Amino acid sequence: MxxxxxxxxxxxxxxxxxxxxxxxxxxxxxxxxxxxxxxxxxxxxxxxxxxxxxxxxxxxxxxxxxxxxxxxxxxxxxxxxxxxxxxxxxxxxxxxxxxxxxxxxxxxxxxxxxxxxxxxxxxxxxxxxxxxxxxxxxxxxxxxxxxxxxxxxxxxxxxxxxxxxxxxxxxxxxxxxxxxxxxxxxxxxxxxxxxxxxxxxxxxxxRLSISSNQPVSASTETALADLRVQDLADWEGVEQLFWEINTSEGLTLGVDSWESDQQRWQALLKRKPSRLVWCIDLRRTPLAEMADRIKQASALGIQQAIQVRDNSLEAPAHARDSWQLFARQHQLVWLEAQ
Known part of the structure; x- marks a missing residue:
């Protein structure tokens, strides 16, 4: 960015x-x-x-x-x-x-x-x-x-x-x-x-332009082929969590101090929603902190999905592939508008 x-x-x-x-x-x-x-x-x-x-x-x-x-x-x-x-x-x-x-x-x-x-x-x-x-x-x-x-x-x-x-x-x-x-x-x-x-x-x-123009490897194609993609309308009304996006629409993590994020996250886990949508910005990169929180929610049986909320032209060409691989690795549903 x-x-x-x-x-x-x-x-x-x-x-x-x-x-x-x-x-x-x-x-x-x-x-x-x-x-x-x-x-x-x-x-x-x-x-x-x-x-x-x-x-x-x-x-x-x-x-x-x-x-x-x-x-x-x-x-x-x-x-x-x-x-x-x-x-x-x-x-x-x-x-x-x-x-x-x-x-x-x-x-x-x-x-x-x-x-x-x-x-x-x-x-x-x-x-x-x-x-x-x-x-x-x-x-x-x-x-x-x-x-x-x-x-x-x-x-x-x-x-x-x-x-x-x-x-x-x-x-x-x-x-x-x-x-x-x-x-x-x-x-x-x-x-x-x-x-x-x-x-x-x-x-x-x-270097980034060279890497983005390289063909996708076979392992990457296999991982993306196994990605679960669902219609965005099927998750309408589900609680949304905005990751590193400064907005007042819902719960936001990654923009304030770690202590504030931890308090909000623990409050969400206590509510234990059945499903949760992670709203992400393609210009960001997946972080281990987000992966840890996804694992905590999965351990409680919360079904989770990823939705791209900021598809800016400033995002690198391979950003979508990186996030889809991240979703595949953590058994997340990828939401697309059909």
């Missing part, structure tokens, strides 16, 4: 970036912008976050908060769904980075930014020079003016007790370093992760 997010999240991410950029560049009472703090917020922490995201992208995990804004109310632990979610997260992050960049460029044009550095623990300008040289290694060959020299570092050191103002003309010389850091350590890593996600998703789609 393709993950969809509300449109307002995208401009919100850009506006958030604008606010972060403007807030980081506000002047302090001493008249200098804290260069080290700005670099940490704009480049250091985002780069660490991009590295962690790159490592975690291909690990199965629980869905983060972003899933609650999507149409997928239940987290599916498959690689394709995870990549779709990571793709949206990286896109939102890129928009926020572009917002920071827009705020920075605007303030560069219309204000006179003065940067200064100071640290309680680091008081040696040569050490700061070595650190900035390491940070600037990616662009020093083609943008040498964005690499701070020792003279700039010494002249923009800010001592809070005795602030030096005689070299204030050099205080704006850090803008190119910050701009290069923002692009290199914040924006570009997320763009690369977006490209990786898109390539992986394209690979999954290509």
């Amino acid at each position: 393709k993950l969809q997010l509300p449109f307002w999240l995208y401009p919100l991410a850009f506006i958030l970036g604008l606010l972060i950029g403007a807030a980081a560049l506000r002047y302090t009472p001493d008249g200098r912008i804290n260069l080290m703090l700005v670099w940490l917020v704009w480049a250091g922490l985002p780069f660490v976050g991009a590295c962690i995201s790159g490592l975690m992208m291909f690990r199965k995990q629980r869905a983060p908060w972003l899933l609650r804004f999507s149409g997928a109310q239940r987290w599916q632990l498959d690689s394709q769904s995870q990549l779709q979610l990571w793709l949206k997260l990286h896109q939102l992050w890129c928009l926020s980075a572009l917002g920071v960049l827009a705020a920075f460029l605007t303030l560069l044009l219309f204000t006179d930014l003065a940067f200064g550095w100071s640290s309680t623990l680091v008081d040696d300008p040569t050490l700061i020079h070595k650190i900035t040289q390491m940070i600037s290694v990616h662009w020093q060959a083609y943008w040498p003016s964005a690499v701070p020299d020792l003279a700039l570092i010494e002249s923009t050191r800010f001592i809070r007790i005795a602030p030096a103002t005689e070299h204030a003309v050099n205080a704006g010389g850090w803008w190119s370093f910050l701009l290069a850091s923002l692009v290199t350590y914040n924006l570009l890593p997320r763009i690369l992760l977006i490209l990786v996600c898109q390539l992986q998703l394209r690979h999954y789609s290509h």
Whole structure:
């Protein structure tokens, strides 16, 4: 299933970036912008976050908060769904980075930014020079003016007790370093992760199209031939259970917490209906949790059937075959409108 997010999240991410950029560049009472703090917020922490995201992208995990804004109310632990979610997260992050960049460029044009550095623990300008040289290694060959020299570092050191103002003309010389850091350590890593996600998703789609075009095996044909198919009208009025479908028509499982689902399921088993229809969405895949509940109901003598309630065009071509095999394996009746 393709993950969809509300449109307002995208401009919100850009506006958030604008606010972060403007807030980081506000002047302090001493008249200098804290260069080290700005670099940490704009480049250091985002780069660490991009590295962690790159490592975690291909690990199965629980869905983060972003899933609650999507149409997928239940987290599916498959690689394709995870990549779709990571793709949206990286896109939102890129928009926020572009917002920071827009705020920075605007303030560069219309204000006179003065940067200064100071640290309680680091008081040696040569050490700061070595650190900035390491940070600037990616662009020093083609943008040498964005690499701070020792003279700039010494002249923009800010001592809070005795602030030096005689070299204030050099205080704006850090803008190119910050701009290069923002692009290199914040924006570009997320763009690369977006490209990786898109390539992986394209690979999954290509592999899925190949598998869907393959002929059905003999064992699959035999299983589908043994499938019990009945008229939907014969099950009219039977209690319906919607699996991972958010609706108010009847009992729903798979969209709320496990505790809520368990309470509803136990209440249904206490009623012990004679027949039960599982309403499914073809875009989902059969899960072991559903199979366990089917076995519990079968043990109580409840006759069960499956009905497709959402036959969306987004569903893969082999989705119906997968669900019919699932119905055959668990002795479920497959309901079709005659």
